[in-house]
Amino acid sequence: MSRPTPRLRTAIPLLGRTFRRFAPHLRQQRRLLVLGLLALIAEVGLRLVEPWPLAYVIDTLARAAGADVRAARTGSDLQTTLIICALALLGAVALRAAASYAMTVLFALAGNRVLARVRSELYDHLNSLSLRFHQSRRIGDLVTRVTGDVGRLQEAVVTAMLPLVGNVITLLGMFVVIVIMDVWLALVVLVVFPVFFLLGTRSTHKIITVSRSQRSAEGALASLATESLGAMPVVTSYSLQERMNDRFATGNDRALKDSVKGKRLSAGLERSTDVLVGLATCLVLFVGAQRVLAGDLSIGELTVFLTYLKTAFRPLRDIAKYTGRISKAAASGERITEILDQHPDIADTSWARPAPRLLGYVEFDGVRLSYGPGRPALRGLDLTIRAGERVAVVGPSGAGKSSLAALITRLREPDSGRVLIDGHDLRDLTLESVRSQVAVVLQDSVLFAGTIADNIGYGIGRPATSEEIVEAARIAGADGFISALPQGYQTELADRGVGLSGGQRQRIAIARAAIRQAPIVILDEALTGLDPDTEAEVVAALGRLTRGRTTVVITHDHRVAADADRVLWIEGGVLIADGHPDQVLQQVPDEVMS
Known part of the structure; x- marks a missing residue:
């Protein structure tokens, strides 16, 4: 009987359980992970600082607009301010790019090393399992777990999970800043999040279901290909080519349908998020303009707010984009740990000792x-x-x-x-x-x-x-x-x-x-x-x-x-x-x- 499909609230814990299973390998990479985390924190901090030079320039120009424009253009203080702000913005962008590069390289290196060791552990473990286990499994499916499932988990960790962590931290940091700037506008933004998570929960439930079905279909395809290609003399002698082709085509169609369905669900979640982002931007722009006219907010602060909003909702888009990958990785991680949790039927006892040179009685x-x-x-x-x-x-x-x-x-x-x-x-x-x-x-x-x-x-x-x-x-x-x-x-x-x-x-x-x-x-x-x-x-x-x-x-x-x-x-x-x-x-x- 198949296991119940996890929903969004259990997809991340499912991956967490997978990574806890890989904890010894993660500890070996703790230096890279700590350095990557420091780079991540630096990147988030610089992303929060980045809009403020622009806001300061806008507010300074707005104040100068009431004075003599010509004097404003030539005033040495204003020119100095503009130069300092321009250099500050350039410095923030350059440092953020460097921190982002370091974060990406460090996390990618750590992730690839960990999962390369996971693949070796999985292969070694398969070799340690008994004939009883191997005779009950299809070779192609096991090969798919060693190559395809570990590869999918590796891709998800490097291209989805690690960037997602950075995006979530950025989102939290920006939300704290906008609450400090203006509580009412922050509440306008907050209204969108429950809708997003509701959509994400429903979509991820479906995506994980499809991902499991797809991985199962791909494992069956690999098994069929392994069996038929390994028995080519029999296939040829009995003229089984057409029958094998039909079986492969049937399995291939199933995998294709699951793949297309998964892509469609992921794309639907991404586009729904785009609509929510547009709605939130319109609300903030309207309410924020009213707050500026009432004198409760400066034009520069509204600019920062809109910049944060655009930047903060990019993680939401990424979360929607990465949900499909994370769901597929959850399914793959489950297939990997299912094998690693298998205990060999035959193993050395605690009291076993090396055999002497045997005579053969x-x-x-x-x-x-x-x-x-x-x-x-x-x-x-x-x-x-x-x-x-x-x-x-x-x-x-x-x-x-x-x-x-x-x-x-x-x-x-x-x-x-x-x-x-x-x-x-x-x-x-x-x-x-x-x-x-x-x-x-x-x-x-x-x-x-x-x-x-x-x-x-x-x-x-x-x-x-x-x-x-x-x-x-x-x-x-x-x-x-x-x-x-x-x-x-x-x-x-x-x-x-x-x-x-x-x-x-x-x-x-x-x-x-x-x-x-x-x-x-x-x-x-x-x-x-x-x-x-x-x-x-x-x-x-x-x-x-x-x-x-x-x-x-x-x-x-x-x-x-x-x-x-x-x-x-x-x-x-x-x-x-x-x-x-x-x-x-x-x-x-x-x-x-x-």
Whole structure:
């Protein structure tokens, strides 16, 4: 169920809650923020001073109008006054411009630094969340939060929130001055504000609603684009281009409609504010003229009042203009904090300690695991795998084979029971120290954009030497074809290793596992989908990788299972048979191994 949409009175607090979430990053920039605040105060003060030289000149000329005009034009005192006032006005404008420049640069620098760190924190946090979280979310929407939502919040802070703070302070300062100058005219101005805030409240409620819908639509678009472009062979093979285009067009139209609606609402609020500003100016001009004629106000003071009015209502226009940006930023900030408030399902316990160098003796003690109500994966599994033993795990799809492997790497936590390695309960060891001693080779050999050397080096948690990379490639049987490439190990790979054959990608993945030198190796359908010639090369590479190491092989291939020391037959989350390959495989139905 979607959350209730905040109104204007909660939009700013919503952003405030977002920034409180970012308080550690803000504290790191407190020097820039303090300097920016001082520049802001100076800019507001100079803006308040700026009209007074003009007012003094007007009043002086008005008084001189009753005297001899020629004498007034040549009087040395009057000329001196005019020069001083002109220089004072120039100085105030120049200093205000300098203060405004300093304020803008300091706040923008602080804001950009904070939000750059927020983006890094958000990305790091996403990487720390469990598979359970990532399997329930769409990749494109998460990417949109890291890039688009942080970018929108960044833009709003630098171009809207910080100027808005300055405008509000200016508005308050000017209102104090005009109250001191003339209470009645100040009351005329004050009448307009309730109308403005009423309009702003109603419009912002609608703008935030549209902004949320738009961000959701954009996240869905990003997900669709990510999925379809990442599965282009399937899209092309099944002639799905037109269907994908239709789905994208539908989502694009929704995002467009929300965007146009948001722009229309923002523009309507801005134009309504313009009308209110015009009305207030007419009232002040009429009432102020009456006050001048009655002798309660000078012409110069009325000029200052009108100047203040024009300057003071500019913040109102800006508030109307920035309301749309702030509302969108509130929606984006909410989407960011929603992710940051997610707690990892699997994390180090307070008593966790780094694992020693493991031998690879694995035990499952009464392990139960489920993926939700009515979705059991393992039902009370009791199992021991000796150090250095090669164990094949067979069974139908969904039987719990991959769940068993995920428990060893602590990608999943058991609902009950224990998983132990060398007698250590995995919950007593730190995640990093356990995972660094387990190497995994998957059916889908995921490679990253970058060089081949980088992809192999990712297997260890420190920069790998060229000697380590080459040795790992030799173990994987990949050194020959890598060296034959024009740039060798520095060959840049496209996304997911496009351009390499399946066997080549798999051998690079094996090299990435080999450089880890882990005592435990998990092979999850690592030979599926390879042609016979390539399969022979990969089998040889996997043999070198797993020699002397505890190996868990998840497979549907009878030949691969027969090569193991033991075979485990799992079905429905229950260990059906455990023993020598010759004994177990003859019990397994053919359809299970197909």
